[in-house]
Amino acid sequence: MPFKPGINRNIVPILDAPYPFDVVDKNRRNAVEKFGKDYIIDFGIGDPTDPTPDVVRSACKKAVEDRKASGYPDTPGHAGFKGAVVEYVKKRFKVSLKPEEVVATYGAKYASSKIPLYFLNSGDVALIPNPSYPPYTSGTIHAGGVPYYLNILESNDFLPDFQSVPKDVLKKARLLFLNSPHSPTGTVYPNEKMREAVDLCRENDIILVSDECYADLYYDKPPQSILEVSGADECSIVLNSLSKRSMMTGYAVGFYASKNPELLKPYDRMERKSIQGVATFIQDAAAAAFKDEKHPEEMRGVYRQRLETLLPALRKVGCEVRKPGGTFFVWAKVPAGTTPLKFSENILLEKGINCVPGNIISHTFNGVNPGEKYVRFALVPPIGKVREAVERLIKG
């Protein structure tokens, strides 16, 4: 008899769906074969190429030396980490958190994909911007939940239209994911939109999950945290991360915070009963990162220079691009008559420039794929490479 293992049926659709970046990777491999690896200028995956700041690396090294006996880490986070988060949130958002309202996480990807498992029951709905970060969807499906997508369209200023959600869907909705500044459009939600989200959630008993991992990557006004909105305390969970703020993708660390104990308890307790906490020396490095305001400020300047270099060239080749309010992404509408896939393949295979077709990171929902005319550029190559990309783009 052949061995027939069981499987959680919820995850079958996730396993069977193509990983969006597989297409990008395949095209990239072809381009590497054609040009050689060093010729490719990669605006594809949003993984910072800039070094983790000295202040963070030093704190990490020191922590390894100081903590001679290892010891298990505190799962919810140690006092030094929590204290640094409390201080950061106070300084940056003028919001007072208590240490017990903060939990250390392996970053926002981990936490956002786990949250649905802790708060959804089979058939419950999660309201998810489309496009948005894929773990919101995979976590929801894993939990047996049903994603209801909020299409992010130019006609709505790249903001979710909460009024468009049918009443019967709202009744079943238990989670709303928000992400401001929004990946990949770069939209910073105005205060009224945050207010509307909080009101919607409170009126309908929906937990608002605010992914604020780009809160410190902005071009003009610093984006708000959901915790600054009155009434949000009751219904919100905040996720933050040092991956992008402090170029710490390899450290995988962030925090989960809520002022409502009911929204902390399931995550905090289940994590404590399931896994070990974030490594102590990583928490020490994270504390140093949250205490330092200098490096995020420098990085805002670096991303601004890359943005201001790339935008005119994209416009010159016929793309329509709005200046983003935050993140390090550019969401560019491709010229009429082409598609995101054709545009991205063309610049990759002709000019060695890699970007991501918007349609593969968006879902077709209610007959619309909000990414069907867009490509995403992540401003991660150094300025010299961005300038070279500009030259190659406008040379024709």
Ligand SMILES: Cc1ncc(COP(=O)(O)O)c(C=O)c1O
């Ligand atoms: C919206 C959003 N949230 C979270 C993450 C990842 O967070 P982390 O690296 O902390 O897991 C990303 C990374 O691209 C992202 O775009």
